[in-house]
Amino acid sequence: MLDPSREGGPEVFGARLVHNAPEGRARRLLLVVEEDIAPVPGQFLQLGVGGGGETYLRRPISIADWDGARGLLELLVLPVGKGTGLLASAQPGSIIDCLGPLGRGFDLDAAGPIPVLVGGGIGAAPLVYLARRLAERGCPPLTFLGASDHPGLAGEKSLTALSRGVVLATEDGSRGATGMITEVMLRNPGELEGATAIMACGPRGMLAALKGMARERGIPAYGSLEEHMACGVGACLGCAVPMSRPESGKSYLRVCADGPVFPLEEVILA
Amino acid sequence: MNENLSIRFGSLELSNPLVAVSGTFGYGFDYEPVIPPEIFGAIVVKGTSLEPWPGNPPPRIVETPAGMLNAIGLENPGVEVLVEEYLPRLAARDVRVIVNVVGKTVEEYVGVARRLQGIEGVDALELNVSCPNVKAGGMSFGTSPAAIDNLVGAVRAATDAPLIVKLTPNVTDIAEVARAAEEAGADAISLINTLLGMAIDVDAGKPVLANVVGGLSGPAVRPVALRCVYQVRAATSLPILGLGGVASAEDVIAFIMAGASAVGIGTALFADPLAPHRILSDLAAYRARYDEWPVGRAHL
Numbered sequence: 001m002l003d004p005s006r007e008g009g010p011e012v013f014g015a016r017l018v019h020n021a022p023e024g025r026a027r028r029l030l031l032v033v034e035e036d037i038a039p040v041p042g043q044f045l046q047l048g049v050g051g052g053g054e055t056y057l058r059r060p061i062s063i064a065d066w067d068g069a070r071g072l073l074e075l076l077v078l079p080v081g082k083g084t085g086l087l088a089s090a091q092p093g094s095i096i097d098c099l100g101p102l103g104r105g106f107d108l109d110a111a112g113p114i115p116v117l118v119g120g121g122i123g124a125a126p127l128v129y130l131a132r133r134l135a136e137r138g139c140p141p142l143t144f145l146g147a148s149d150h151p152g153l154a155g156e157k158s159l160t161a162l163s164r165g166v167v168l169a170t171e172d173g174s175r176g177a178t179g180m181i182t183e184v185m186l187r188n189p190g191e192l193e194g195a196t197a198i199m200a201c202g203p204r205g206m207l208a209a210l211k212g213m214a215r216e217r218g219i220p221a222y223g224s225l226e227e228h229m230a231c232g233v234g235a236c237l238g239c240a241v242p243m244s245r246p247e248s249g250k251s252y253l254r255v256c257a258d259g260p261v262f263p264l265e266e267v268i269l270a
Numbered sequence: 271m272n273e274n275l276s277i278r279f280g281s282l283e284l285s286n287p288l289v290a291v292s293g294t295f296g297y298g299f300d301y302e303p304v305i306p307p308e309i310f311g312a313i314v315v316k317g318t319s320l321e322p323w324p325g326n327p328p329p330r331i332v333e334t335p336a337g338m339l340n341a342i343g344l345e346n347p348g349v350e351v352l353v354e355e356y357l358p359r360l361a362a363r364d365v366r367v368i369v370n371v372v373g374k375t376v377e378e379y380v381g382v383a384r385r386l387q388g389i390e391g392v393d394a395l396e397l398n399v400s401c402p403n404v405k406a407g408g409m410s411f412g413t414s415p416a417a418i419d420n421l422v423g424a425v426r427a428a429t430d431a432p433l434i435v436k437l438t439p440n441v442t443d444i445a446e447v448a449r450a451a452e453e454a455g456a457d458a459i460s461l462i463n464t465l466l467g468m469a470i471d472v473d474a475g476k477p478v479l480a481n482v483v484g485g486l487s488g489p490a491v492r493p494v495a496l497r498c499v500y501q502v503r504a505a506t507s508l509p510i511l512g513l514g515g516v517a518s519a520e521d522v523i524a525f526i527m528a529g530a531s532a533v534g535i536g537t538a539l540f541a542d543p544l545a546p547h548r549i550l551s552d553l554a555a556y557r558a559r560y561d562e563w564p565v566g567r568a569h570l
Contacts, residue, residue: 249322
């Protein structure tokens with residue numbers, strides 16, 4: 001298997017914000033990057049958010065899309081706290097302090113001809129760039145997107161354009177089918193016929209349900225985990241996730257450096 | 271590296287006073303190419319035990335005002351992996367390496383020191399008697415002068431390497447603990463390890479950290495660290511590696527003036543990976559003001 005992380009390691013760079021518009025409850029940020037950062041889908045950036053001492057650490061944010069020819073970086077940011085609130089309210093023209101790209105992303109070679117993408121809420125963000133790269137390889141995915149309600153859905157427009165089909169679900173029924181996206185998938189088992197891999201990002205509960213579904217069908221499933229981080233590069237061991245099969249005194253993996261994308265069978269999601 | 275930044279830290283000649291501190295810089299390679307290990311005067315690698323330690327369950331970290339709490343629990347693969355895998359890679363690089371040593375018992379500390387005796391590329395040992403995040407060993411050694419005396423004496427007999435003792439600020443009288451380390455044969459003191467703290471998730475109604483308590487680091491602890499360095503300088507003649515919230519060249523100079531002859535940087539790396547580059551560049555201007563590094567100058 002190819003190592004789905006970027007060669008040469010991360011760099012520190014400033015990205016100029018050129019566009020900041022709402023996408024449901026999230027914000028869609030477009031930034032101009034001078035460096036050829038060439039990220040792998042699923043990789044993330046550690047962003048300095050300013051704000052002084054109250055937001056001392058960087059914030060890990062997935063790369064939602066990357067246009068290398070134009071040096072355009074897209075981020076989807078859901079303001080959930082002080083740090084993401086500052087990012088979401090950044091004004092066009094400001095320079096965002098970036099460290100990255102970081103982590104191990106999705107292995108495109110493992111997707112097979114019929115990849116299924118599953119996004120929960122803001123977890124849809126990294127799937128946009130993943131779908132783009134899969135479509136470029138002639139394997140556009142079948143995409144399932146879920147959220148609690150319509151404003152919670154992210155990436156719908158881009159993923160609709162990049163996928164062979166999109167199934168939407170909201171728990172309150174305000175958009176698409178009613179229920180959790182994994183329930184909708186279970187109600188329509190035919191949709192997964194022939195699927196060669198599941199690649200997902202969203203809440204741990206959603207990933208746990210997908211792990212079970214993939215196991216029953218005997219197909220590989222990969223999920224991108226979200227976790228609070230300090231360094232983002234693997235040094236501090238702050239973003240631990242328990243391993244399914246501990247080995248020789250090692251019980252945890254680092255979300256930032258061993259992930260954020262893991263084969264779901266390798267991690268405990270409860 | 272700029273030669274005029276060199277400084278003597280005990281028996282070690284460092285290319286500059288800046289040291290990457292244990293637990294924030296892995297084994298030296300995680301930040302490459304943004305931070306090559308060579309830019310530091312020395313790096314202190316992750317706390318190393320005799321056998322692998324799994325560390326604490328997550329959540330392990332939480333941001334706090336001007337800093338963070340961590341309860342990693344000294345996760346590390348054990349001294350054998352350090353010796354077989356990481357030290358040879360570091361030996362190929364032009365960097366001074368200090369190994370942070372942890373244990374649950376005196377015998378475990380001694381075991382690590384013995385395994386590292388004579389290994390190429392180990393410039394010094396740093397005895398961690400100050401980690402607040404493990405149930406046995408760690409800080410329980412560092413809060414009692416008698417336990418320090420016993421432990422440092424035993425490790426002293428097991429190694430020729432310069433022996434640094436890393437102290438906790440979670441004591442009533444840090445000078446007393448430092449004097450105990452000096453009398454037991456320590457070659458240097460490093461301080462401070464993290465301050466014991468906690469955070470509560472008011473929505474969940476429970477502690478944020480799975481370990482309940484954790485160690486506070488970052489600029490929030492800087493005045494406490496500076497005070498401890500100042501007090502230990504006044505109480506002992508040992509060289510001091512000062513650390514705690516260092517984020518600028520001005521901070522480095524303040525620690526030197528308090529009595530440190532090497533100054534650690536840790537949590538600031540997370541916030542700003544370019545901080546070491548900026549500090550070293552700014553330090554050159556400070557250095558030019560003095561005939562020699564103003565170690566201890568703030569003592570009246």
